Amino acid sequence: TVTVVPHVAMIPSAGMGHLSISVRLAATLASHGCLVTFITPRPLVSDGESRAIADLHSSYPQIRFLDLRLLPFDAPDVDPFLRQFETIRRSASLLQPLLTSVTPPLSAVIVDISLLSAFVPVTKALRLPTYVTFISSAMMLALLAVFPSVRKAAGDGPLAAVDIPGVGTSLPGSLIPPPLHDPKHLFAIQFLENGEALLQADGVFINTFSALEAETLAALNAGTVMPGLPPVIAVGPQEPVKFEGARRAAVARRDSWAAWLDAQPPRSVLYVAFGNRTALPKEQIRELGVGLEKSGCRFLWVVKSKIVDREDDAGVLLEDLLGEAYRERVGERGMVVKSWVDQDEVLAHPSVGGFLSHAGWNSVAEAALQGVRLFNWPSGGDQRVCALVADKCGAGVWVKEWGWSSSGRSNEETPTVNGEDIGKRLRELMGDAALCESTARIREAALRSVGVGGMSYEALRSFIAGLAA
């Protein structure tokens, strides 16, 4: 008998939130002996993405890399990451020659959800099994699945509450990603088309696990959310990619935040970061600065003032907003960094005990894996749905009284939360011992899930075995 080594092509989409799951899945599949060809749509939008792909490249020599050189497309007023989704989608005609050029022939393609409806005609014409990486919670996947019919029923108007069949959850209109209320919004158009295309996929990989979303996963796989959906394969919480140890450690040591974390007491530090796409407006950055100062907590704060990292001038902005005296007042108690840290490494550090986050789904899953208390302050996109899911299962507290902070994304400006209030609440949250229990329980479940014999581990193994058969 001839043993077939499965060969998978992975096609990620724009932004770290989308790239993370593809990079981690590529690394995990390669570690399980699967051949992986990683297809990078270029040019990339952010420096964070360039770094992540370069790290994967240097640490996994067995992974092959190809570039999808994108056709030019411009839409000046659109969020840069959403515009890039559209640019990649419009380059679908370039995919077929790439997919047929690789040897040995592919066993399957794994494509990011934002690209699905544009790419599935190509992959299906080549008779390639087509899997999806879904980058948010199972609850958001359920919303995606029902969205085409919900949109049809609502006509051109905004959406009322959306019932998720089989889950017993009704998502109020205020939690639904704001662009979905406008049927002409580019994101709503893509979301609808990708929702319809889900039925053509052969499976959906999702970075979640049963301690977070058992009921929703069960409903999705039982066909109660939507009949005819492909299997939903929970592979979370995905573990950090194991980069070349020595080189990575050397880089981290050079960064002052790593040395600063080493000097702090166990579980004393509050890590503050709002993902790679959410830029707080200036007034909110100032109030958050005041809040962190007043909280009395030790903190590591990643400041972003621009949606795309390479345009960021957060250093200048901080001096302007908080003044020279801020650093002096906060002293050694706080560390403020511009734009980027290795979040996996921060959350795994023994001195980190809390995480003030925007409830991006990767961040929720990463905090769950490390057992770090999560305080969510969601604003746009899928963040409110993810904050709800985390709150329900005990993975993270949704600090609802802060309302929805304004976000750098269009049409989502709301009032600023006062620094005094932020400080008071953060002090309470960091002192709340009961929260430690639920995060410790979730961490244990997370480790079981990704360990040998665990649900996520076994799901991946049987996926690979299925391809090899």
Ligand code: BUP
């Ligand atoms: Br900021 C930051 N370092 O400094 P989410 C983020 N990340 O490694 P998204 C860093 O980017 P939305 C940093 O670990 C996570 O894997 C982080 O993904 C990494 O949020 C990823 O949390 C961010 O899903 O925003 O995609 O930025 O979900 O609102 O689109």
